[in-house]
Amino acid sequence: RAQxxxxxxxxxxxxxxxxxxxxxxxxxxxxxxxxxxxxxxxAAVTTDLPLAPDKPIDFGMLDFCRVCGECADNCxxxxxxxxxxxxxxxxxxxxxxxxxxCTIFRATNKEGSSCGRCMKVCPWDSKEQSxxxxxxxxxxxxxxxxxxxxxxxxxx
Numbered sequence: 001r002a003q004x005x006x007x008x009x010x011x012x013x014x015x016x017x018x019x020x021x022x023x024x025x026x027x028x029x030x031x032x033x034x035x036x037x038x039x040x041x042x043a044a045v046t047t048d049l050p051l052a053p054d055k056p057i058d059f060g061m062l063d064f065c066r067v068c069g070e071c072a073d074n075c076x077x078x079x080x081x082x083x084x085x086x087x088x089x090x091x092x093x094x095x096x097x098x099x100x101x102c103t104i105f106r107a108t109n110k111e112g113s114s115c116g117r118c119m120k121v122c123p124w125d126s127k128e129q130s131x132x133x134x135x136x137x138x139x140x141x142x143x144x145x146x147x148x149x150x151x152x153x154x155x156x
Contacts, residue, residue: 001045001046001047002043002044002045003015003043003044003045003046004043004044005041005043009046010044010046012031012042012044013029013030013031014092015042015044016031016042017031017056017092018053018054018056019054020054020055020056020057021033021057022034022038022057022061023056023057023058023059023061023062024061024062024086024092024093024094024095025038025061025065025071025122026065026068026069026071026072026080026081026095027071027080027095027097027118028080028081028094028095028096028097028099029094029097029099030118032061032122032124032125034057034059034137034141035137037119037122037124037125038119038122038125039119039125059141060140060141060142060143060146060147061124061141062086062093063143063144063147064124064140064141064147064150065086065095066084066085066144066147067144067147067148067151068122068123068147068150068151069082070121070122070123070151070154071117071118071121071122073121074117074118074120074121075102075117075118076105076115076117077098077101077102077104077105077106077115078098078101079097079098079099079100079101079102079105080095080097080118081095081096081097081098083095102115123136123140123150123151123153123154124137124140136150136153136154137150139153
């Protein structure tokens with residue numbers, strides 16, 4: 001069965017994590033890919049075909065989000081938590097986003113029916129295709145001290 005934007009029967013973030021295609025971000029319900037950030041739409045095919053499962057990956061997003069917090073600082077609705085540590089929810093460590101605040105803001109936004117500020121300000125999520133961005137995400141994926149350096153570089 002095809003699982004896509006207009007016809008999901010599966011919750012995509014756990015599928016992405018289980019497939020080794022990303023990690024959860026501070027935004028709570030979005031996953032980030034090591035090179036794409038979270039500027040992507042997800043589709044999947046669910047099947048009963050026996051396949052060898054992939055493993056979740058760890059490219060440092062948890063440490064990076066702990067340090068950064070740009071999305072929470074710039075969220076116009078205040079929906080993204082500023083808590084330093086994620087909490088366990090349904091077996092996953094995650095920051096809990098107030099999706100109601102986010103939805104109300106997006107639905108009543110006088111500038112249009114969307115926002116995306118979290119994606120726009122995320123240093124990991126740059127649209128830039130350059131050695132500088134590649135080097136930055138490599139630095140940011142090596143623990144909290146490195147993540148702090150990436151955040152300072154992004155702030156400059």
